[in-house]
Amino acid sequence: MKRTYPVVDMVKTGQNIKRIMQARGLTVKDIQEFLELGTPQGIYHWFDGRSMPTLDNLYALSELFRLPVDALLIGNRKYVCTAYWDPMYRRLYAYYERLLAMAA
Numbered sequence: 001m002k003r004t005y006p007v008v009d010m011v012k013t014g015q016n017i018k019r020i021m022q023a024r025g026l027t028v029k030d031i032q033e034f035l036e037l038g039t040p041q042g043i044y045h046w047f048d049g050r051s052m053p054t055l056d057n058l059y060a061l062s063e064l065f066r067l068p069v070d071a072l073l074i075g076n077r078k079y080v081c082t083a084y085w086d087p088m089y090r091r092l093y094a095y096y097e098r099l100l101a102m103a104a
Contacts, residue, residue, distance in 0.1 A: 009076065010049040011048075013052065014045075058073075
């Protein structure tokens with residue numbers, strides 16, 4: 001059985017990051033400030049698929065979005081991380097976030 005070498009799709013990954021950002025109600029400025037970037041151009045390059053976030057920035061984005069890094073990346077692997085998009089998971093996670101907010 002021949003295995004396919006896993007490759008990240010830069011365009012789809014950039015679109016995924018943008019979609020998650022918008023779903024979380026964040027702006028490019030919010031991400032720029034969180035990552036302490038000098039300018040927002042790099043973020044727009046991610047969205048267009050012209051470049052990818054560094055590993056450090058992916059790790060930080062996963063913290064900001066409260067998702068594993070694997071959920072940010074889109075590639076040609078057969079494995080699909082669907083649990084994070086499942087409606088039941090999202091409801092459970094929203095409940096968890098409310099509990100954290102109440103504890104703070």
